[in-house]
Amino acid sequence: MMLDPIAAPLERYLDLLSARQKLSAQNIANADTPGYKTRDLDFAAEMEAHMAAGPPAVVEVEGLKTRNDGNNVSVDREARLLAENSLRFNAAAQLLRGQFRAVRSAIQEGRSG
Amino acid sequence: MPLSSIAPTLPASAAIRPPQLAGESGGPEFGNLLRESMARVEGLRAGAGEAIGQLLAGEGELHQVAVAAQKAELAFELFLQVRNKVVQAYQEIMRMQV
Amino acid sequence: MSLFSAISVSASGMAAQRARAELLVENLANVETTRTPQGGPYRRKDAVFATAPAESPFGSMFANQLAPEGVEVVEVVVDQRDPERRYLPGHPDADPDGYVAFPRIHPAEDMVDLMGAARGYQANVSAISAVKDMIHRSLDLLR
Numbered sequence: 001m002m003l004d005p006i007a008a009p010l011e012r013y014l015d016l017l018s019a020r021q022k023l024s025a026q027n028i029a030n031a032d033t034p035g036y037k038t039r040d041l042d043f044a045a046e047m048e049a050h051m052a053a054g055p056p057a058v059v060e061v062e063g064l065k066t067r068n069d070g071n072n073v074s075v076d077r078e079a080r081l082l083a084e085n086s087l088r089f090n091a092a093a094q095l096l097r098g099q100f101r102a103v104r105s106a107i108q109e110g111r112s113g
Numbered sequence: 114m115p116l117s118s119i120a121p122t123l124p125a126s127a128a129i130r131p132p133q134l135a136g137e138s139g140g141p142e143f144g145n146l147l148r149e150s151m152a153r154v155e156g157l158r159a160g161a162g163e164a165i166g167q168l169l170a171g172e173g174e175l176h177q178v179a180v181a182a183q184k185a186e187l188a189f190e191l192f193l194q195v196r197n198k199v200v201q202a203y204q205e206i207m208r209m210q211v
Numbered sequence: 212m213s214l215f216s217a218i219s220v221s222a223s224g225m226a227a228q229r230a231r232a233e234l235l236v237e238n239l240a241n242v243e244t245t246r247t248p249q250g251g252p253y254r255r256k257d258a259v260f261a262t263a264p265a266e267s268p269f270g271s272m273f274a275n276q277l278a279p280e281g282v283e284v285v286e287v288v289v290d291q292r293d294p295e296r297r298y299l300p301g302h303p304d305a306d307p308d309g310y311v312a313f314p315r316i317h318p319a320e321d322m323v324d325l326m327g328a329a330r331g332y333q334a335n336v337s338a339i340s341a342v343k344d345m346i347h348r349s350l351d352l353l354r
Contacts, residue, residue: 007180014176014349021345022217022279025338029224029282031331032231033260075334082341086348093176093348100183107191110198174213176345179352 009047010096016046017089019056024081027073035070037061038077143199150192157185214349216279217342219265223281224335230284231258232328235321242316245304253314255290255321290315 023039030036038061046056064072161181167173234256244253265281292315300309 007184011177011180014180015174018174018176018214018345018349021342022214022220025217025221025224025335025342026280028331028334028338029220029227029265030260030262030280031224031334032228032327033262033282036262075330079334079337082338086341086344089345090348093352096180097352097354100187103187104190107187107194110194168213171213171216174349176349176352179349182353 007096007099010092010099013047013092014089014096016041016043016056017085017092021082021085021089023058024078024085028075028078028082031071031073031075031078033071036073037071038064038073143202146195147192147199150188150195154185154188154192157181157188161185214342214346216265218339220279220281221335221338221342223263223265223283224338225332227258227260227282227284228328228332228335231260232325232332234258234287235325235328238314238316238321239318239325241314242318243313245302245311245313252294252312253316254294255314255316257288257290258284259286259288261285 020041020043023041027038039058040061041056042059061072064074064077066072161178161184164173164178164181168175168178238253238255241253247253260282262280263283263285265279294312295315296310297313298309299305299311302311305311
C-alpha cells in the first residue's frame with residue numbers, strides 16, 4: 001500500500017522496542033535470581049534486517065559484571081533502557097500517526113476535486 | 114468470524130459493489146481501479162483481523178493491531194473516494210446529451 | 212509474549228521481593244529469640260529465587276524465545292547451622308553448662324538485604340509503569 005515504504009521501518013522499530021521493553025521487565029524481575037543472565041536483542045542488527053518479519057532473536061548480554069550467585073543483571077542498565085525504550089516508542093508512534101494523518105488528508109483532499 | 118465484531122468498523126465487502134458501468138470497454142480503467150481498491154481493502158481488513166487474533170493468542174502486540182486497523186481504514190476511505198469519483202463520472206457521462 | 216504479559220512478569224517480581232522482605236523482617240525481629248515452638252532458638256530464613264513462567268493474560272500455546280519468564284520463591288531455606296552459644300548462666304534458657312543458644316543472624320547484613328529487596332520491589336513497579344506507558348502509546352495509534 002502507498003503507506004508501506006514509510007511505515008514499514010517504523011512498524012519494525014515499534015516491534016523491536018516493545019520486545020526490548022519486555023526483556024527489560026523480565027531482567028528486572030530476575031535481578032536477584034541466582035544464575036540468571038541478562039537478556040536483550042541485538043537492536044542494531046535487527047533494525048538492519050528490518051525487512052525481516054517474526055520475533056527478533058534474544059541474546060545474552062556481554063560485558064556485564066557477574067556477582068557471586070551467578071546473576072549479572074544491572075538494575076541501573078535496565079532502568080535506563082526502560083526509559084529510553086518508552087521515549088523512542090513514543091517518538092516512533094507519533095511519527096507513524098503523522099503518516100496516517102497525511103495519507104488521510106491526501107485522500108480527503110481529493111474528495112472535492 | 115467471531116473476531117469481526119471487534120475488527121475495525123468496515124461494512125462487509127458484499128455491501129460494496131462497483132456500479133455496473135455500461136460497456137466495460139469504455140471503463141476498464143475505472144472497473145479495474147475499483148476492483149484493485151476493493152481487493153486492497155479486503156486484504157488489509159483480513160490483516161487487521163489476523164493481528165487481533167494474534168493479540169488474543171498472546172502472540173501479537175497491541176500496536177500491531179492499531180497499525181493494521183489504521184491501514185485498513187485508510188484503504189477503505191480511499192476506496193470510498195475512488196468509488197464516489199467513479200459514480201460521479203458515470204453520472205456525468207449519463208447526463209450527456211447524445 | 213505481549214506487553215500485557217510483561218506486566219505479569221513484573222508483578223511476579225514484586226511478589227518475590229515482597230516475600231523476601233517479609234522473611235528478612237522476620238529474621239530481624241527474631242535476632243534474640245532463644246525459644247521457639249519447635250524448640251531451640253529461631254533459625255534464620257532465606258528466600259531462594261528461581262525463574263518461572265509468568266502468566267499470559269491471553270492464552271499462548273506457542274513457546275518462543277519471548278515466552279514470559281517471571282520469578283518465584285521456590286524455596287525457603289532455614290539455617291541448619293549450629294546456633295550461636297553464649298555464656299549466660301542466669302538466662303532462663305541456659306543449658307546445664309550455662310550456655311544459651313542464640314540465632315545466627317547478622318542484623319546489619321539482613322538490613323542491607325532488606326534495602327535490596329525494597330529497591331528490587333521498586334524497580335519492578337517502575338517496569339510496570341514503563342510497560343503501561345507503551346500500551347497507552349499503542350492505543351494512541353488508533354486515534
